[in-house]
Amino acid sequence: MNFKKVAVVSSLVLLSGGLAACGKANANSKTSQKTLSLMQTxxxxxxxxxxxxxxxxxxxxxxxxxxxxxxxxxxxxxxxxxxxxxxxxxxxxxxxxxxxxxxxxxxxxxxxxxxxxxxxxxxxxxxxxxxxxxxxxxxxxxxxxxxxxxxxxxxxxxxxxxxxxxxxxxxxxxxxxxxxxxxxxxxxxxxxxxxxxxxxxxxxxxxxxxxxxxxxxxxxxxxxxxxxxxxxxxxxxxxxxxxxxVRVVKDSNTAHNLFSSNKLDDAMISGVTAQGLQHDKHLKHVSKAGTYYLRLNMNKNHALHNAKLRRALNLVLNKENLTKKVLSDGSTPAHNYVTPTLVKDPTTGKDFGTETANTDTYNVKKAQQLWQQGLKELGKSSVTLKLYSDDTTTAKTIDEFVQAAVEQHLSGAKVNVSSVPAKASGSAVESGNFDMAYTMWLADYADPVSFFDVITKTNPQNYGHYDDAQFNAAVTAAHGKNATNTAAYWQNMRTAAKRVNTTNAVVPLYNMTESHLVNSKLAGVVYHSVGENDYTRAYFK
Known part of the structure; x- marks a missing residue:
């Protein structure tokens, strides 16, 4: 939570034991440490x-x-x-x-x-x-x-x-x-x-x-x-x-420093900090069933109501470059709204996120053609897009990546970035005062409908005003007449996934994989790929 859960950019702190680390517990006896130091972003x-x-x-x-x-x-x-x-x-x-x-x-x-x-x-x-x-x-x-x-x-x-x-x-x-x-x-x-x-x-x-x-x-x-x-x-x-x-730490370098000085038992790192620590013996990658993406405002009075402009945005972003060279934190490129590893499609035996992935991937030339066609349909020679995110280090990195790619490759495109505190970013999105918003969705439960529900026509979190008749019909049928019909239900899910890709309802960026520095003495923590992590039975060895 969806959280999940207004999907503003923030991240859970995930914990794991079994790593060799220099955390403060190393100096303590087996049962002396009873306080766990955590962070939130x-x-x-x-x-x-x-x-x-x-x-x-x-x-x-x-x-x-x-x-x-x-x-x-x-x-x-x-x-x-x-x-x-x-x-x-x-x-x-x-x-x-x-x-x-x-x-x-x-x-x-x-x-x-x-x-x-x-x-x-x-x-x-x-x-x-x-x-x-x-x-x-x-x-x-x-x-x-x-x-x-x-x-x-x-x-x-x-x-x-x-x-x-x-x-x-x-x-x-x-x-x-x-x-x-x-x-x-x-x-x-x-x-x-x-x-x-x-x-x-x-x-x-x-x-x-x-x-x-x-x-x-x-x-x-x-x-x-x-x-x-x-x-x-x-x-x-x-x-x-x-x-x-618990303390709020928005900067990755600060998190690293706090861990190094024994003030955190778990520190989440990203960006430049993560790049230098990917082979550190204290590091733990944690995969979550979440997708980071750009929410697009498709209201009729916004430029991205135009389907060709939306598709151009998806094609102009090099997601492999984003994950390998920009984030460098173990994240993987996202070519689907629904995260791979969420759940298997029982009717095909295949991973649902993988089998329904968008094959329409990075292609600058095609993006440029679509962009100009879209501008022509709008009767415009240029557009300015408002991009909102919160003010975390990772969010600012994503903002720069999107702004550079769009302005460099798409003629007549300008991106105005607002990196503001989460509350302000959320307010802008809820009020419709945006064109793009960097956000993410973490599955609430292990079913694709957990992703699809939030972009159905009547959902209160459908801030992008996505409205596709075939998509809405498929999700409605899955919740209703096909709820207990396995074959029909999963056909509805595949139809919904295809419509999201075809209409470019969102622009997937990367799958949620987090990098953590973890105290070697920490044990008993349960980190779930779906939902929140459970620290309640944690202890220090």
Missing amino acids: SSLQSLDTSNQADFTQWNMLQQSMEGLYRMNAKDQVVAGMAKKVVKPTNNGKTYTFQLRHNAKWSNGDPVTAQDFVTAWRRSVSATSTSGYSYIYEGVKNAAQISAGKQPTSALGAKAVDKYTFRVTLSHAMPYLNKMLVMPAFFPQDHQLVTKYGSKYGSNSTKMAYNGPFKLTGWNGTNDTWSLVKNNTYYDKKTVKLDKMT
Whole structure:
């Protein structure tokens, strides 16, 4: 999160053990170190999943909250707040969850079915500002509620009694279990929501936590905070750390220096810093099911409404050069919106991202021809494109790469770059004041539809206003009549992928592979290719 999760550019800090490193734990005995030092590359803006959705938030909630289910070290869905993983009834449309009676919030309140009802209703409401209400579509009446056509009380999420939570779907969703581990579906202490109202989650004290850790020291704006062990957590015996400290570090060189001076147990590096450390013995590459890409504004009053200009942009960017010579951090070129290694197409046995990759790749001459044709169709001799990104080092590097390629090779093209803090970048995109935006999407669950949903016509995160009838029809059918028909479902997925490529709905840049310097003493961390990483059972050897 999609995060996932307004897909502004920020990155999760991924952790791994088993590397030879000079981190501070080397001087400690086997059990003396109980504090883990982490970083994030963007600021924390809110802890309220009904108000905000981005990577830093979701990464912090992964450590401090727990949903009905969670993912274990083998990427299997296992029981969380629910006593067990349940099987649906009513032809796959009804799920009845029995909650743990010993689950408590950090303030001592019991975790109840009403906490899930409150959270889900707030997140699906027409007034939700997370941009993530669409993820509930499929739950009965969710789409109508988000559109303001029904009250939140109509949502197919009911508290049968204090510890029984029932979910009713409008159609079968075979992938629902995978979705329920996402922070978007986490509960909210309904008593605190009532107490704090719109201020709920605006700082670390205005909410409670039902997971292994609780967040402290965040006042709503500062860039350092902590996660301390939550003694009310039902499974606290498996939690070995006492504390995690977190700081925001936007610059790769700064991250490297902090790691070298033993102030970070994990440091994410990129760009020039990564180029010089790719053979360092402390380095760990972590692959994630995410794609970095350019979001394009296809509104009718923007130049990139023109399909030929969009295709020209895709063809003029040398993605192999970008990953090998510019980023040099182990990332791989992206020729598809859906990341390879996300999932196999069960009907073909092939990796979905690979089998549906765009064969229309780097070709400057063709790009120049299409660009001029597109300008002619618009009745223009030149266009100026606004490119937005956040102000991280990597984002600025991407901005320079795109600006140089476009202005050098496409006559009449000018790119105005705005590298601004994530909040400002997100606001510009949400308001439609952009032509291109450097962003990424990290799969919420292991299915291509996790990528496709966010660019369907009615999705609140479809800030580029992509609207292709064949694409929308394929995704709609996959969610509806073909949800339980494996052959038809995956044909819908292939159709959607083809339309994204043919219409150049986005410009894929590179697949998400991160470079990390990691403390050799760190163990027990689970890094998932899909979703957020789990530090909650980490320890120092």
